Amino acid sequence: MPDQGWDVLSALGVVALVAVVVTAVVVLVLAITMIRRHRKVHQPGVPVSAKISYYGSIAYAVLPVDLLPDPILVDDIGVLAAALLYVGRVLRKFRRNRDEITGTGRK
Template identity: 50%
Template sequence: MESLWATLGVVAVVVIIVFVLVALFLAVKLVRKHRQVHQPDTPVPAKVAYWLSLAYTVFPFDLLPDPVYFDDIVVLTGGLIYVSKSLTRKTREAGQPD
């Protein structure tokens, strides 16, 4: 029985480390996207997606109970992916002659 608790402890530590690493990665991405989103030519839907995903992550309402941050990570990642694709599309369209 002691071996089971030791194994569960190790798994819990690994899960926490993974969550911390993902959170740090998302924080860096968030700062970089923040600078890009505040450009005047950024499309409004990209700005809205950025701010809504950030608000969902920060505010206390959740789809899953609060100790589980999986939904926050998914929503923030989805918002950042949408903003990245939107900005890439905007850059590609700006480079094409009319």
């Protein structure tokens, strides 16, 4: 009977380890996706707010100062996902405006 407590504890440890690994992979994928937008963010005419969101989200994910301790990467996921949504929306709007001005939009 005393071994049953250790079984539960080891099972919780495995669940915690899997959760940490999964969140780390999600953060890595989001960070890589954000970094791939580097060239698009640095085009002339892209609003400064998109550049600030780009650098701020990457800095938040990399720097050790977080709202939650580092093994819990939920805050990093939230910051990167929000920045990806915002930067993506700004870049789409920027591309649409540029295409309208130059007349190279899709028909």
